[in-house]
Amino acid sequence: GAVVSQHPSWVICKSGTSVKIECRSLDFQATTMFWYRQFPKQSLMLMATSNEGSKATYEQGVEKDKFLINHASLTLSTLTVTSAHPEDSSFYICSARGGSIYNEQFFGPGTRLTVL
Amino acid sequence: GQNIDQPTEMTATEGAIVQINCTYQTSGFNGLFWYQQHAGEAPTFLSYNVLDGLEEKGRFSSFLSRSKGYSYLLLKELQMKDSASYLCAVGGATNKLIFGTGTLLAVQP
Numbered sequence: 001g002a003v004v005s006q007h008p009s010w011v012i013c014k015s016g017t018s019v020k021i022e023c024r025s026l027d028f029q030a031t032t033m034f035w036y037r038q039f040p041k042q043s044l045m046l047m048a049t050s051n052e053g054s055k056a057t058y059e060q061g062v063e064k065d066k067f068l069i070n071h072a073s074l075t076l077s078t079l080t081v082t083s084a085h086p087e088d089s090s091f092y093i094c095s096a097r098g099g100s101i102y103n104e105q106f107f108g109p110g111t112r113l114t115v116l
Numbered sequence: 117g118q119n120i121d122q123p124t125e126m127t128a129t130e131g132a133i134v135q136i137n138c139t140y141q142t143s144g145f146n147g148l149f150w151y152q153q154h155a156g157e158a159p160t161f162l163s164y165n166v167l168d169g170l171e172e173k174g175r176f177s178s179f180l181s182r183s184k185g186y187s188y189l190l191l192k193e194l195q196m197k198d199s200a201s202y203l204c205a206v207g208g209a210t211n212k213l214i215f216g217t218g219t220l221l222a223v224q225p
Contacts, residue, residue, distance in 0.1 A: 034212070034213070041220075042217070042218075043203060043215045043216060043217045043218045044159070044203070044215045045215075046212060046213070046214075046215075049212060091156075093158050093159075095213075104149055104161050104164055105149075105161075105213055106161070107151075107158035107159050107160070108158055109157065109158050110156075110157065110158045112156075
Protein backbone atom coordinates (compact mmCIF):
# COMPACT_ATOMS: atom_id res chain seq x y z
CA GLY A 1 0.00 0.00 0.00
CA ALA A 2 0.88 3.65 -0.15
CA VAL A 3 3.35 4.85 2.46
CA VAL A 4 3.39 8.24 4.14
CA SER A 5 6.20 9.26 6.45
CA GLN A 6 6.47 12.05 8.99
CA HIS A 7 9.47 13.60 10.60
CA PRO A 8 10.16 14.00 13.42
CA SER A 9 8.15 11.33 15.23
CA TRP A 10 8.34 13.34 18.43
CA VAL A 11 9.67 16.72 19.49
CA ILE A 12 9.96 18.59 22.76
CA CYS A 13 10.48 22.33 22.59
CA LYS A 14 10.40 25.42 24.74
CA SER A 15 7.48 27.80 24.66
CA GLY A 16 7.90 30.48 22.02
CA THR A 17 9.96 28.42 19.60
CA SER A 18 8.86 27.21 16.17
CA VAL A 19 8.67 23.60 15.13
CA LYS A 20 8.58 22.21 11.59
CA ILE A 21 6.98 18.85 10.79
CA GLU A 22 7.51 17.17 7.43
CA CYS A 23 5.08 14.85 5.69
CA ARG A 24 6.19 12.82 2.69
CA SER A 25 4.39 10.41 0.37
CA LEU A 26 7.06 7.85 -0.38
CA ASP A 27 5.71 5.82 -3.27
CA PHE A 28 3.01 7.92 -4.84
CA GLN A 29 2.33 11.52 -5.79
CA ALA A 30 -0.10 13.37 -3.59
CA THR A 31 -1.59 16.53 -4.96
CA THR A 32 -3.54 16.90 -1.75
CA MET A 33 -2.34 16.35 1.79
CA PHE A 34 -4.23 16.93 5.01
CA TRP A 35 -3.05 17.97 8.46
CA TYR A 36 -4.88 16.78 11.57
CA ARG A 37 -4.49 17.34 15.26
CA GLN A 38 -5.52 14.81 17.85
CA PHE A 39 -5.72 15.45 21.58
CA PRO A 40 -5.66 12.53 24.02
CA LYS A 41 -8.71 10.29 23.83
CA GLN A 42 -10.24 12.45 21.13
CA SER A 43 -10.73 11.93 17.43
CA LEU A 44 -8.84 13.54 14.60
CA MET A 45 -9.64 17.16 13.90
CA LEU A 46 -8.81 18.45 10.45
CA MET A 47 -6.68 21.57 10.58
CA ALA A 48 -6.05 22.29 6.93
CA THR A 49 -5.97 20.92 3.42
CA SER A 50 -2.68 21.33 1.64
CA ASN A 51 -2.62 21.54 -2.15
CA GLU A 52 0.59 21.33 -4.12
CA GLY A 53 1.58 24.68 -5.53
CA SER A 54 -1.18 26.69 -3.89
CA LYS A 55 -2.16 28.09 -0.54
CA ALA A 56 -3.54 25.77 2.08
CA THR A 57 -7.20 25.85 3.05
CA TYR A 58 -7.67 26.14 6.79
CA GLU A 59 -10.60 24.90 8.82
CA GLN A 60 -12.61 27.32 10.85
CA GLY A 61 -10.87 28.26 14.08
CA VAL A 62 -7.37 27.29 12.91
CA GLU A 63 -4.97 30.24 12.79
CA LYS A 64 -3.19 30.25 9.46
CA ASP A 65 -0.45 32.55 10.75
CA LYS A 66 0.32 30.18 13.58
CA PHE A 67 0.20 26.95 11.60
CA LEU A 68 2.12 27.58 8.40
CA ILE A 69 1.70 24.99 5.69
CA ASN A 70 3.87 24.62 2.63
CA HIS A 71 3.22 22.04 -0.06
CA ALA A 72 6.27 22.57 -2.24
CA SER A 73 6.16 19.34 -4.24
CA LEU A 74 3.91 16.41 -5.01
CA THR A 75 5.55 14.38 -2.27
CA LEU A 76 6.23 16.87 0.51
CA SER A 77 4.14 19.07 2.75
CA THR A 78 5.39 20.83 5.86
CA LEU A 79 3.58 22.18 8.89
CA THR A 80 5.33 24.81 10.98
CA VAL A 81 3.94 25.57 14.41
CA THR A 82 5.12 29.10 15.08
CA SER A 83 5.67 30.48 18.58
CA ALA A 84 4.48 27.24 20.11
CA HIS A 85 2.79 27.27 23.49
CA PRO A 86 1.91 24.43 25.88
CA GLU A 87 -1.67 24.33 24.58
CA ASP A 88 -0.26 23.40 21.17
CA SER A 89 1.03 20.14 22.61
CA SER A 90 -0.73 17.43 20.67
CA PHE A 91 -0.40 14.58 18.21
CA TYR A 92 -0.11 15.98 14.69
CA ILE A 93 -0.93 13.60 11.85
CA CYS A 94 -0.71 14.17 8.13
CA SER A 95 -2.39 12.19 5.41
CA ALA A 96 -2.14 12.00 1.67
CA ARG A 97 -4.78 10.95 -0.77
CA GLY A 98 -4.16 8.84 -3.81
CA GLY A 99 -2.43 5.69 -4.92
CA SER A 100 -5.40 3.40 -4.35
CA ILE A 101 -8.66 2.42 -6.04
CA TYR A 102 -10.55 3.57 -2.97
CA ASN A 103 -8.94 7.00 -3.06
CA GLU A 104 -8.70 6.82 0.70
CA GLN A 105 -6.34 8.87 2.78
CA PHE A 106 -3.12 7.24 3.92
CA PHE A 107 -1.88 8.49 7.22
CA GLY A 108 1.61 9.23 8.37
CA PRO A 109 2.81 7.82 11.71
CA GLY A 110 2.18 11.12 13.47
CA THR A 111 4.35 13.59 15.38
CA ARG A 112 4.02 13.98 19.13
CA LEU A 113 4.67 17.65 20.01
CA THR A 114 5.29 18.61 23.61
CA VAL A 115 5.75 22.29 24.40
CA LEU A 116 7.25 23.02 27.78
CA GLY B 117 -24.36 20.91 10.66
CA GLN B 118 -22.21 17.84 10.43
CA ASN B 119 -22.41 15.11 13.01
CA ILE B 120 -20.98 11.62 13.28
CA ASP B 121 -21.87 9.49 16.29
CA GLN B 122 -20.23 6.33 17.59
CA PRO B 123 -20.29 4.65 20.98
CA THR B 124 -17.38 5.82 23.09
CA GLU B 125 -16.30 2.44 24.41
CA MET B 126 -17.09 -1.23 23.90
CA THR B 127 -15.85 -4.43 25.48
CA ALA B 128 -15.88 -7.88 23.91
CA THR B 129 -14.41 -11.30 24.49
CA GLU B 130 -11.66 -12.94 22.50
CA GLY B 131 -13.12 -15.14 19.75
CA ALA B 132 -16.48 -13.36 19.78
CA ILE B 133 -18.13 -11.01 17.27
CA VAL B 134 -18.60 -7.29 17.87
CA GLN B 135 -20.53 -4.68 15.90
CA ILE B 136 -19.58 -1.00 16.09
CA ASN B 137 -22.29 1.36 14.90
CA CYS B 138 -21.93 4.76 13.32
CA THR B 139 -24.63 7.26 12.41
CA TYR B 140 -23.95 10.38 10.44
CA GLN B 141 -25.47 13.61 9.19
CA THR B 142 -23.23 15.45 6.78
CA SER B 143 -23.50 17.94 3.96
CA GLY B 144 -22.39 15.87 1.01
CA PHE B 145 -21.42 12.23 0.95
CA ASN B 146 -18.48 10.68 -0.86
CA GLY B 147 -18.29 7.40 0.93
CA LEU B 148 -17.82 6.12 4.45
CA PHE B 149 -14.49 4.90 5.76
CA TRP B 150 -13.52 2.84 8.77
CA TYR B 151 -10.06 3.19 10.26
CA GLN B 152 -8.31 1.37 13.08
CA GLN B 153 -6.03 3.31 15.40
CA HIS B 154 -3.83 1.84 18.09
CA ALA B 155 -2.80 4.14 20.90
CA GLY B 156 -0.07 6.56 19.84
CA GLU B 157 -0.16 5.46 16.23
CA ALA B 158 -1.72 6.79 13.05
CA PRO B 159 -4.99 5.39 11.73
CA THR B 160 -4.89 2.53 9.25
CA PHE B 161 -7.51 2.00 6.59
CA LEU B 162 -9.96 -0.86 7.12
CA SER B 163 -12.87 -0.43 4.73
CA TYR B 164 -14.78 1.82 2.39
CA ASN B 165 -18.48 1.87 1.50
CA VAL B 166 -20.08 4.16 -1.03
CA LEU B 167 -23.06 2.02 -2.04
CA ASP B 168 -25.61 0.42 0.26
CA GLY B 169 -24.83 -3.05 1.45
CA LEU B 170 -22.17 -5.16 3.05
CA GLU B 171 -18.47 -5.20 2.18
CA GLU B 172 -16.51 -8.13 3.55
CA LYS B 173 -12.73 -8.29 4.00
CA GLY B 174 -11.59 -11.27 5.97
CA ARG B 175 -12.57 -10.92 9.63
CA PHE B 176 -13.83 -7.39 9.03
CA SER B 177 -17.09 -6.39 7.35
CA SER B 178 -18.67 -2.99 6.93
CA PHE B 179 -22.28 -2.14 6.15
CA LEU B 180 -23.82 1.06 4.83
CA SER B 181 -27.35 2.38 4.54
CA ARG B 182 -27.29 5.82 2.97
CA SER B 183 -31.01 6.44 3.45
CA LYS B 184 -30.63 5.87 7.19
CA GLY B 185 -27.28 7.59 7.54
CA TYR B 186 -25.99 4.45 9.20
CA SER B 187 -22.99 2.18 9.03
CA TYR B 188 -21.51 -0.54 11.12
CA LEU B 189 -18.19 -2.33 11.34
CA LEU B 190 -18.36 -6.01 12.18
CA LEU B 191 -15.34 -7.77 13.62
CA LYS B 192 -15.39 -11.56 13.79
CA GLU B 193 -13.17 -14.01 15.66
CA LEU B 194 -11.87 -11.24 17.85
CA GLN B 195 -8.20 -11.30 18.77
CA MET B 196 -6.42 -9.44 21.54
CA LYS B 197 -4.61 -7.35 18.94
CA ASP B 198 -7.98 -5.98 17.79
CA SER B 199 -8.05 -3.83 20.93
CA ALA B 200 -7.88 -0.34 19.45
CA SER B 201 -9.95 2.69 18.57
CA TYR B 202 -12.17 2.36 15.51
CA LEU B 203 -12.88 5.57 13.67
CA CYS B 204 -15.84 6.13 11.40
CA ALA B 205 -15.20 8.86 8.82
CA VAL B 206 -17.38 10.32 6.11
CA GLY B 207 -16.02 11.76 2.89
CA GLY B 208 -17.68 15.17 2.69
CA ALA B 209 -18.64 17.43 -0.17
CA THR B 210 -15.10 18.67 -0.72
CA ASN B 211 -13.54 15.22 -0.32
CA LYS B 212 -12.40 16.02 3.18
CA LEU B 213 -12.78 13.33 5.80
CA ILE B 214 -14.99 14.08 8.76
CA PHE B 215 -14.18 11.82 11.67
CA GLY B 216 -16.40 10.54 14.42
CA THR B 217 -15.15 10.52 17.97
CA GLY B 218 -14.00 6.93 17.68
CA THR B 219 -14.95 3.80 19.58
CA LEU B 220 -12.40 2.33 21.96
CA LEU B 221 -12.70 -1.45 21.80
CA ALA B 222 -11.26 -3.57 24.58
CA VAL B 223 -10.92 -7.29 23.85
CA GLN B 224 -10.74 -9.41 26.97
CA PRO B 225 -9.45 -12.98 27.28
